[in-house]
Amino acid sequence: MDLIKVKDIFIKELSIEFRQKFALGGVFLFAATVVFLIFKSFNEINPREWTILIWIILLFAGLNAVVKSFLQEKKETYLYYYTLFSPIDLIVAKLLYNFLFLCGIFFIIILFMGLFSSFPVKDFGLFAIGAALGIFGISVVFTFVSVISASDNGNATLMSILALPLVLPILLLLLKISAVSVRLLTDTAIAEDVWLLFGVDSILLGAMLLLFPALWRS
């Protein structure tokens, strides 16, 4: 793995994103609209709904955004990349980019949720660690699935079919951790869940790094 190349691909992704402002704006508008819709239909969002809703909004906004990470470029471009970078560099850069992008969406959602209703988090450290690990896991799954759907003739519906069941274990852990962090539940052994989430993340990351070179060669 070459860190400079990773950085290069990362910057390239970022600049493509900012050149196509409509895509970026579209994702954030999606998040904002959904939050507003929820605020108008619930009127008052209690902590239980709050924790569930932020993750569901993140999931669908993120799904829309990450789909294109491997679909937006042409086959010829990939052939060109193939001569330039090792597959690990490419996937790590894409993963980092998707991770930061999902974090961005997450902050926007939190911001709008805070604006329209409230911010009920009591244990901020736990919430931040849980969210970071969870978003990382989600971005690993999304990146991997987007590779699969891209190598399968750019089938975007396949993405949501494959990604949603795969993120469920991560999401279930995440819901529990955030429920504890807003004091909906009390659980003295929540550290175990955080470690478990970390373990799931690392297993999925390892699997992706192992499998991507074989997939990419096609």
Place this chain on the structure above:
Amino acid sequence: MVVKGWWWKFSGVIIFLYVIIGGLTIPTRSGITKSQPGSAQSGDSISMTVEGYNTHFLSAGLNRAWLKLDSLYAIKAKNVNATSEVDISITFDIPKIFPATENVQPLTLIIDNEIDGAFVQPNSLFVTLSDSSYSDKSQWINAEMKAFNKAKGIKFPYRNILNETIRNTFFHVALWFAMFILLIIGLYHAIQYLRTGNFDHDIQSSSFNRIAIMYGIFGLITGSIWAKFTWNTFWTTDVKLNMTAVAMLIYLAYLVLRGSSSDHDKRAKVSASYSIFAFLALIPLVFVIPRLTDSLHPGNGGNPALGGEDLDNTLRLFFYPSIVALILLGSWMANLLIRYERLKEKIFMK
């Protein structure tokens, strides 16, 4: 993995027939379904009417009964009178004085005869102590709790909530074991495909995975029916159920993925990587998360595990063969799929 010959298919059928016939016809051991009254005062003389299950009170020569307080103290029945094979009335003189100080004492009913052996109903009588100012043991010893009979013949254990559904162990639990073995075989072929690029491995991997998914769905169905009779609902919030449902969703997505593409090479490569990824996602779901959380299943949240009293030797006589039979039958089914796919491939190539 294609094993030559037909002996393993034949033995799979024979073993499974043995499991079905033996597992469904062997009676359960005797037990107590109901007893009246449920509570009494100390010093009372009570007559309990007890309803047995699979009992032979009339045919048995001598029925004996005890109320047990703990491992040391018990009282013997004054009079035992069988009215039918399954109904019996037992008279106890409950002593005024208990060798304990708690206000309410749970007593365990034990009945023993030479045909059914000894069987118990825990907490069948709650005795309220009228005088707990002092404790005395004299009336509680010499209960002659010894020379218990053994039940005749091979019988499955009687469990109070499970009753006859204990036989489902051979199907529900064995299906999960067999499913995992088949998934591991499928995983092995997926890895082999990615390493060698031999298309035959893809056919084998997908066939084993498909049969394993079928087993998983059967496992969910048998579990759901079992839950209806023991937990009184088809679906609960129990972690194991829900994690398994998630696992099944992940593998159903695998089927969708295989159906989505028409390009053989791409489909093989993509589905092999997805199945490896899915299997790795499955490990925390099925093995780790349920261990951390309470579950209604045996072995979780203070419930007894497989082994100990629950999986006693008579159950083992059918449980292990059932796993073997299901693996063999599953491999047979997978082999049929493999041969079908190979033929399709041959015709496609022409």
